[in-house]
Amino acid sequence: MRLLITGGAGFIGSNLVRLALAEGVDVTVLDDLSTGYREYLDGLDVRFSEASVLDAAAVADALVNVDSVIHLARSGAFRAASRTRSGRTPRTRPAPSYCSRRCAGPG
Numbered sequence: 746m747r748l749l750i751t752g753g754a755g756f757i758g759s760n761l762v763r764l765a766l767a768e769g770v771d772v773t774v775l776d777d778l779s780t781g782y783r784e785y786l787d788g789l790d791v792r793f794s795e796a797s798v799l800d801a802a803a804v805a806d807a808l809v810n811v812d813s814v815i816h817l818a819r820s821g822a823f824r825a826a827s828r829t830r831s832g833r834t835p836r837t838r839p840a841p842s843y844c845s846r847r848c849a850g851p852g
């Protein structure tokens with residue numbers, strides 16, 4: 746199995762890369778290193794593409810022979826950009842109703 750992890754050089758992504766490799770999964774990482782670190786992947790047997798998920802050609806290339814994608818890339822500017830003039834970050838919108846029906850755990 747081959748897995749593409751966007752944002753794989755980030756905090757969560759790099760830990761996920763390690764878990765996937767330990768399970769024998771072939772891993773491709775697509776990360777623009779805007780907030781991540783190439784060093785997080787040092788010594789790991791991954792195919793690494795330093796590019797943005799906004800780069801359609803790079804994404805198409807990274808998807809070759811990939812079975813599944815885990816999308817963790819996010820811009821560190823997101824939180825800052827979502828702040829209101831008062832400096833507060835708006836509350837997260839409630840989960841859509843389909844989630845409360847389909848995503849709830851057992852019971």
Ligand SMILES: NC(=O)c1ccc[n+]([C@@H]2O[C@H](COP(=O)([O-])OP(=O)(O)OC[C@H]3O[C@@H](n4cnc5c(N)ncnc54)[C@H](O)[C@@H]3O)[C@@H](O)[C@H]2O)c1
Pocket residue numbers: 751752753754755756757758775776777778779780781782796797798799816817818819820821
């Ligand atoms: N860390 C948390 O506590 C937490 C909690 C809930 C959800 N999340 C979600 O998990 C995901 C990863 O979080 P994290 O804490 O590992 O963040 P992180 O900043 O450490 O990792 C994000 C990675 O995405 C990369 N990236 C950013 N923009 C990119 C782009 N345009 N193209 C390619 N790569 C890009 C960055 O270089 C970085 O390596 C995010 O979607 C975040 O919203 C994180």
